[in-house]
Amino acid sequence: MLGCVLFPAPLLLVPLATGNHTLVLGCLLLAEFGSALGVLILDISIGSILATVIPDHLRARVSGAYRTVNYGIRPLGALTGGALGSTIGLRATLWIAAIGGLTGILWLIGSPLPKLKTLTSEDHHPGTG
Numbered sequence: 001m002l003g004c005v006l007f008p009a010p011l012l013l014v015p016l017a018t019g020n021h022t023l024v025l026g027c028l029l030l031a032e033f034g035s036a037l038g039v040l041i042l043d044i045s046i047g048s049i050l051a052t053v054i055p056d057h058l059r060a061r062v063s064g065a066y067r068t069v070n071y072g073i074r075p076l077g078a079l080t081g082g083a084l085g086s087t088i089g090l091r092a093t094l095w096i097a098a099i100g101g102l103t104g105i106l107w108l109i110g111s112p113l114p115k116l117k118t119l120t121s122e123d124h125h126p127g128t129g
Contacts, residue, residue: 001105001114003042008101010034015094049116 010031017027054062084093108114 001108003038003040003045004105004108005102006038007035007042008038008098008104010038011094011098011101015091015098 010033013027013031013034017024017031050062050066051059081093081097084096
């Protein structure tokens with residue numbers, strides 16, 4: 001959960017980055033560092049969870065589907081961001097992107113993920129060890 005919040009939350013600093021160069025640089029540095037830390041936490045956590053809950057014989061297929069969706073949606077986001085930036089302006093588009101990223105946490109609120117402490121393969125694949 002921490003990674004799901006820490007990845008997009010620092011991006012709120014990007015549209016706030018105005019003023020003198022030192023302030024802008026500080027906002028962008030904090031945004032990049034915080035977001036990078038968040039994505040590292042998120043990637044390690046989701047990799048561990050997926051490795052535990054996905055049966056070995058399906059792991060390649062699930063990984064391929066996950067990567068296709070994860071990387072395949074990015075060009076659509078880039079096109080949408082470019083269109084919005086041209087239409088409503090860059091700062092407004094950056095606000096929409098940052099707030100939109102944070103709303104992704106809403107998908108997790110009702111899920112079992114916030115209560116997850118430990119996970120073993122026996123929890124999801126009884127008898128397979």
